[in-house]
Amino acid sequence: MKIIECPRDAMQGLTEFVPTATKTAYLNALLRVGFDTLDFGSFVSPKAIPQLRDTAEVLAGLDLSQTRTRLLAIVANLRGAETAVTHPEIEFIGFPLSVSETFQQRNTNKSILEALAELAQMQNLCEKSGKQLVTYLSMGFGNPYGDPWSPEVVGEFTQTLADMGVGIVALSDTVGASTPATIAPLFGQLIPAFPQIEFGAHLHTTPTSWREKVAAAYQAGCRRFDGALGGFGGCPMAADVLTGNMATENLLAYFQEKGEELGLNLEVLAEAQALAGGVFGAVVH
Incomplete structure (x- = not known):
């Protein structure tokens, strides 16, 4: 069982800039919890995501000496990937490839065909640099734009990624559109069809629908x-x-009920929750 903690996704939409020192202290606490991976920042245009313009400075302040957690950075283009791979501390490079043409344009200012061409270059770059590419299939459970979507479409995208050698694919519920009726068949079909790929769930949800998802x-x-x-x-x-991210607390509660051994330091998790109040302007319970 792998839990990927995503403070980058949590912070990127905040309008007020969170000081670098505050970000760094929060991320260092999360590192000590022992998650499999920390989606900690992104190398994208500061104009697009001003909140994360200090990712390189934050990275320089992270203490990786006493953690098993690996770092993931999000990029929106090849240029960002080229920057990310220069940092030896980063193991994973994440790229959002959308099943929706409208959202691909809106998110990365390129068409799906252009994104696929760039993704192939990123995969090659990661292979040469000893990194792993994580591809997020945005709008993986449907979209509000009327663009074509079906399990077959998602399967075709996945086949293209498999042919490139991509090893990790996260189905992303970008606007909270997923339901058990769409989630279960997708994973049920894709996981056995592509045994060489590790599939992940990046689910957005409301407070009342998380468990069923x-x-x-x-x-x-x-x-x-x-x-x-x-x-x-x-x-x-x-x-x-914004539809909220899946709350990590809910994930942990569910998997503990299922008897999954997560190996996390819950005392440090409580410390991280306390620090989250300084980042997001509210106390996390």
Whole structure:
């Protein structure tokens, strides 16, 4: 079972800039918790995501000496990937490839065909640099724009990624559109069809629908889940009203019920929750 903690996704939509020192202290606490991976920052245009313009400075302040957690950085183009791979501390490079043409343009200012061409270059770059590319299939459970979507479409995208050699694919519920009726069949079909790929669930949700979504993915065989403490954040490019990230607390509660051994330091988790109040302007319970 892999839990990917995503403070980058939680912070990126905040309008008030969080000081670098505050970010760094929060991320260092999260590192000590022992998550599998920390989605800590992004190398994108400061004009697009001003909140994360200090990712390189934050990275320089992270203490990786006593953690098993690996670092993931998000990029929106090849230039960002070229910057990210120069940092030896970063193991994973994440790129959002959308199943929706409208959202691909809105999120990365390029067409799906252009994004696929650039993604192939990123995969090659990662292979040469000893990194792993994580591809997020944005709008993986449907979209509000009327663009074509079906399990077959998602399967075709996945086949293209498999042909490139991509090893990790996270189905992303960018606007909270997923339901158990869409989640279970997708994972149920894709996981056995592509055994060489590790599939993840990046689910956005409301406070009342999280359990059924997690259960659907878990029961269909998914063992990689993204979350963010407090359920903060979402994609600022997706909608005017943000649908929250999957709350890490809910993921942990569910998997503990299922008897999964997560190996996390819960005392440090409480410390991180306290620090989250300084980052997001509210106390996380």
